[in-house]
Amino acid sequence: MMNSKIGILVTALCGAAAIAPVHAELVRNATVVGANFDLGQVVRGYDTNSASNNKTLSGQVLTRTGVYVTESGTYNQRLSIHLTIGGLFWYALPEGNSFATRLIRFGPGVGQAQGEYSFGDVKEPAAKLQFGLFPMKYNPDAKDLGEYLYRSGTYPGYIQTGGWSFLDAASYMAQGVRLNVSTFGGIIQHDLTLFMERDIEPNGDLTPGYMITAKPAKAFEFGAGVVWSHGLQLRADTVISPNKVSNAYNSKDGIPLLVSGLNYDSLKALGKVDYYTFKGFKVMARAALDFGAMIGGDAIAPDDFKLYTEAAILGVKPYPYYYDKLSERMPIMVGLNIPTFKLLDRLSVEVEYRKSRFPDNIASTLQSVIPVPVDNPADYPDTSTITNDDIHWSIYARRKIRDGVSLCGQVASDHFRPFDNQAAPSYLAATNRTGQWYYLLRLEIGI
Numbered sequence: 001m002m003n004s005k006i007g008i009l010v011t012a013l014c015g016a017a018a019i020a021p022v023h024a025e026l027v028r029n030a031t032v033v034g035a036n037f038d039l040g041q042v043v044r045g046y047d048t049n050s051a052s053n054n055k056t057l058s059g060q061v062l063t064r065t066g067v068y069v070t071e072s073g074t075y076n077q078r079l080s081i082h083l084t085i086g087g088l089f090w091y092a093l094p095e096g097n098s099f100a101t102r103l104i105r106f107g108p109g110v111g112q113a114q115g116e117y118s119f120g121d122v123k124e125p126a127a128k129l130q131f132g133l134f135p136m137k138y139n140p141d142a143k144d145l146g147e148y149l150y151r152s153g154t155y156p157g158y159i160q161t162g163g164w165s166f167l168d169a170a171s172y173m174a175q176g177v178r179l180n181v182s183t184f185g186g187i188i189q190h191d192l193t194l195f196m197e198r199d200i201e202p203n204g205d206l207t208p209g210y211m212i213t214a215k216p217a218k219a220f221e222f223g224a225g226v227v228w229s230h231g232l233q234l235r236a237d238t239v240i241s242p243n244k245v246s247n248a249y250n251s252k253d254g255i256p257l258l259v260s261g262l263n264y265d266s267l268k269a270l271g272k273v274d275y276y277t278f279k280g281f282k283v284m285a286r287a288a289l290d291f292g293a294m295i296g297g298d299a300i301a302p303d304d305f306k307l308y309t310e311a312a313i314l315g316v317k318p319y320p321y322y323y324d325k326l327s328e329r330m331p332i333m334v335g336l337n338i339p340t341f342k343l344l345d346r347l348s349v350e351v352e353y354r355k356s357r358f359p360d361n362i363a364s365t366l367q368s369v370i371p372v373p374v375d376n377p378a379d380y381p382d383t384s385t386i387t388n389d390d391i392h393w394s395i396y397a398r399r400k401i402r403d404g405v406s407l408c409g410q411v412a413s414d415h416f417r418p419f420d421n422q423a424a425p426s427y428l429a430a431t432n433r434t435g436q437w438y439y440l441l442r443l444e445i446g447i
Helices: 002-014 264-269 291-295 363-368
Strands: 026-028 032-044 061-075 079-090 105-119 127-136 172-183 188-196 206-217 220-229 248-250 273-275 280-290 306-314 332-337 346-353 391-402 405-413 437-446
Touching (some): 061 105, 264 273, 280 291
Antiparallel strands (some): 032 437, 188 206, 248 273, 332 346, 346 391
């Protein structure tokens, strides 16, 4: 019954066939259904929403079950439509003392609802226009870390991994349009994007972006991009740059008023107050060198032995105190696909480095909608001592068992933020320190 209804919806999205020319052709693809089963554990971690910050997540179980169905079709060989709906059974973390906080929860969702129109030759399009709700992924090699351009903050420059999925989830669920233009026979690709902010506060603004990808040789690829976060703002200036004491700093010495303790109203009357803002530019550069493509042969195939890296600047313009050091706004990720000589389909190791005086915290953004990294600077009197959160890492492995059945796993100290019983993410990553980590196994089935 569900498949029938989804098929009707796809047909409607593909176009009004009743008024189309007689030669119009609508091709509906086979229905795809699947499920995945996750089981793992936080080996070391802490509940970062706890007031005392000592409520342990260590030993708590990670278990999720996801289901999905995908319908797709193509109209006149140019317009393709894809719709995926599904749901996730999950448990809140940390486990509470009451039965109600330990109940399994279910969240329905849309995995994609997108269309893609091809211009020019349908076999080798000169350009493609993608629109709707779709996963945006520009770094094909990243499995867990990286993908900073769209899924990370600007001010503050917090980093995200995971979400509703912890495994192979290095992408951003975009809502908007993406125009891909191919030049020089596909050697250079240009992407123009215009996305609505739906996950990064304040929501609703439009963020334009541009990326370029070049592959001058089969073994080498590089790319770069820039986005203007909240560049086309639909909200008032006081939302993008709140006129509040918690967001204010002395324009003379650059010290936040919450740190200096100076009187907000007096300084404001003297015109000596400035405010932090959510609006700003992020830039990204990446490169990949495929040793497998260079070596060739059956034992090591392309992508089996590959070195890749990505770096970003989360906020190009410096602002005093919180955002005055460029190095603290610059995460760097290096990854390596390690050949296993067909024992595994993929084995990837990724390491990330960013040294910052302040924790990777979303509390002020999520709760107060203030563009500063910490709610109360007094909680961090000596931020220079925070050194054990500079490095994060991830190990990912995947193996196809048979058609439609795969097994994958991940061991990581990344930026995943577990959901509480209200589906709100924790302010800090559960494995915020380098020595904190978790493991997760997944069985995937699909037909």
